[in-house]
Amino acid sequence: MSSLTSQFPNLQQSGPVLQVKIDIPQVLKDSKAVKSPPQLPEIQAMIDTGATGTVIKEEVIKSLKLEPVGVVRINTPSSNDVLCNRYSVRLLLPNNVTVNAIVIGAPLKNQHIQGLIGRDILRHGVFIYTGYINQFTLSF
Amino acid sequence: MTFGEFFRQRRIALGYTLRSFCKTFQLDPGNVSRLERDIIPPSVDEEKLAGYAIALQIKKETPEWVTFFDLAHTAKGRIPKDLLDEKDYYKMFPFIYKTVRGEKLGKEKMVQLINLVNFGNDTNISYNKTMTPLQQELKTFENKKSELLSRSKGKFVLIKKEKVIGIFETEEDAINQGYVKFKNTPFLVKQILETDPNYNFLSNLINV
Numbered sequence: 001m002s003s004l005t006s007q008f009p010n011l012q013q014s015g016p017v018l019q020v021k022i023d024i025p026q027v028l029k030d031s032k033a034v035k036s037p038p039q040l041p042e043i044q045a046m047i048d049t050g051a052t053g054t055v056i057k058e059e060v061i062k063s064l065k066l067e068p069v070g071v072v073r074i075n076t077p078s079s080n081d082v083l084c085n086r087y088s089v090r091l092l093l094p095n096n097v098t099v100n101a102i103v104i105g106a107p108l109k110n111q112h113i114q115g116l117i118g119r120d121i122l123r124h125g126v127f128i129y130t131g132y133i134n135q136f137t138l139s140f
Numbered sequence: 141m142t143f144g145e146f147f148r149q150r151r152i153a154l155g156y157t158l159r160s161f162c163k164t165f166q167l168d169p170g171n172v173s174r175l176e177r178d179i180i181p182p183s184v185d186e187e188k189l190a191g192y193a194i195a196l197q198i199k200k201e202t203p204e205w206v207t208f209f210d211l212a213h214t215a216k217g218r219i220p221k222d223l224l225d226e227k228d229y230y231k232m233f234p235f236i237y238k239t240v241r242g243e244k245l246g247k248e249k250m251v252q253l254i255n256l257v258n259f260g261n262d263t264n265i266s267y268n269k270t271m272t273p274l275q276q277e278l279k280t281f282e283n284k285k286s287e288l289l290s291r292s293k294g295k296f297v298l299i300k301k302e303k304v305i306g307i308f309e310t311e312e313d314a315i316n317q318g319y320v321k322f323k324n325t326p327f328l329v330k331q332i333l334e335t336d337p338n339y340n341f342l343s344n345l346i347n348v
Contacts, residue, residue: 027316028319028324033319048343051340052340066324067325067326068273068274071274071328072338073336073339076344077342077344080338106347108347110345116341116343118339
């Protein structure tokens with residue numbers, strides 16, 4: 001089981017955030033249709049148990065030149081039934097944890113958070129939020 | 141029939157006087173009276189109209205409900221939102237305007253218009269090249285949905301343009317096959333379900 005643990009000075013303030021690199025899916029790499037960029041885009045993503053799926057900022061997806069493989073309708077506190085594209089990606093989490101995921105491309109308001117890790121990824125693992133020592137652990 | 145006439149007829153059919161109707165639903169009698177006489181147009185705010193419709197006991201998703209909303213939009217000189225949202229209807233408007241103005245349509249356009257009115261879609265309509273990726277594939281899914289549901293409910297379909305490429309047990313298999321066949325071009329992988337579940341987000345970070 002691969003696992004990563006992060007500790008923050010104030011976990012309540014920062015939230016459970018991770019540095020995540022985004023890469024194109026392996027099958028696409030093998031087909032040589034698209035090359036990974038020399039420098040993979042790296043984002044700050046927050047683990048969000050209130051999100052059905054994982055979301056990555058649209059600009060980040062665009063930088064990989066990936067085309068959509070599906071769509072999904074989403075509901076947010078301010079809007080309902082918004083159709084968004086889905087993209088197949090590889091998420092490279094710290095500690096060499098790699099996850100294949102189909103993520104939603106959407107604009108995000110926050111400058112510092114460029115992704116939300118949703119329950120589609122959490123369903124494969126164990127997420128432990130240990131608030132009193134400002135630490136969280138994600139294992140797969 | 142106008143919106144006002146429709147409103148008045150429904151109210152009277154329910155046995156309300158103007159005063160009793162307004163008292164029951166806490167509405168201003170002066171405003172309702174002006175609405176019924178088509179002196180003022182109704183609001184096209186969905187919530188307000190739905191409130192009136194419920195007061196008049198018009199059930200949702202019935203022809204009366206659609207008529208009520210259509211008449212309200214007509215009174216206001218607006219196009220109903222559901223038509224504005226539907227690209228195929230929207231692009232037929234110029235032909236409808238031409239017909240209303242007495243200009244002749246070509247045979248092909250006339251067939252398209254008849255199909256649109258009769259069936260709600262028209263397979264002869266060429267797909268708009270400016271459509272966002274996957275609109276065409278979504279349309280193909282809708283056209284073949286009942287057939288797909290009857291034989292492969294719950295499985296995953298791979299669609300490219302107007303073609304169903306295959307049915308797969310898992311989403312991953314369907315996507316991998318899509319990449320093998322079409323490389324990095326848009327294709328649609330979709331679970332075959334009666335109704336697609338929406339994804340919910342409690343966070344307000346998503347700016348859509």
